[in-house]
Amino acid sequence: MTKTLKPRTSAREKLRSVNPSGNKDSNFFDLVFQVVAQIPKGRVTTYGAIAACLGTKSSARMVGWAMNAVPKGPPRLPAHRVVNRNGMLSGKHAFPTPDAMQKRLEREKIKVVDDKVQDFKRVFWNPSEELN
DNA sequence: GAAATGACGTAAG
DNA sequence: ACTTACGCCATTT
Numbered sequence: 001m002t003k004t005l006k007p008r009t010s011a012r013e014k015l016r017s018v019n020p021s022g023n024k025d026s027n028f029f030d031l032v033f034q035v036v037a038q039i040p041k042g043r044v045t046t047y048g049a050i051a052a053c054l055g056t057k058s059s060a061r062m063v064g065w066a067m068n069a070v071p072k073g074p075p076r077l078p079a080h081r082v083v084n085r086n087g088m089l090s091g092k093h094a095f096p097t098p099d100a101m102q103k104r105l106e107r108e109k110i111k112v113v114d115d116k117v118q119d120f121k122r123v124f125w126n127p128s129e130e131l132n
Numbered sequence: 133g134a135a136a137t138g139a140c141g142t143a144a145g
Numbered sequence: 146a147c148t149t150a151c152g153c154c155a156t157t158t
Contacts, residue, residue: 028155047140057141058153064139065155084140091139101139 028054032066035127037079042108043125044117046085053127068094080104087120 035050047063056062067079080101086091091116092101102112111118 051140056154060140061151062137062140062155069141079139082139085142086140089139094139101147 028056028059028062029069032063033070033077036067036070036077036079036082037075038127039078039125040130041078041109042085042123044087044105044110044120044123045079045125045127046083049124049128050082062111064091067091081086081108081125083117083120087117089115089117093120 031054032050035053036046040044044062048057048060050063051057051060054063063082067077067082070077070079078093078100079091082091089101089105089112092098095101102115105112105117110123117123
């Protein structure tokens with residue numbers, strides 16, 4: 001088994017701050033999954049944006065870590081729509097094939113050149129604004 | 133417990 | 146605009 005996914009760390013305490021509902025079930029990973037799942041087709045977002053939306057702006061790296069912990073089974077999260085602030089497909093290596101991520105983005109009408117999203121500013125989707 | 137690693141971000145050159 | 150350096154936070158060794 002492998003597994004893991006037990007984020008019972010200080011990060012969880014921070015999450016409480018952003019979870020006035022008292023949802024202790026909502027872990028950092030789960031929150032990230034929720035946001036990622038809401039990314040519209042043909043749009044992309046950044047780790048920092050997600051982290052900021054969750055309130056843990058400084059934990060942009062943890063967002064990426066959460067992506068690595070994304071369950072492969074359903075529901076499939078559009079992790080390919082999450083890139084870094086530079087618009088670079090930094091997570092392509094986490095896919096079955098490095099080309100899978102770019103191919104998927106291109107299928108969404110998103111132009112990708114040199115592992116970088118073109119018109120990134122235009123396709124950028126801000127969870128803090130669009131998602132509320 | 134300390135050091136190294138990592139789907140990041142910002143600052144400085 | 147591109148490259149290098151440093152900081153952040155959790156996981157792993």
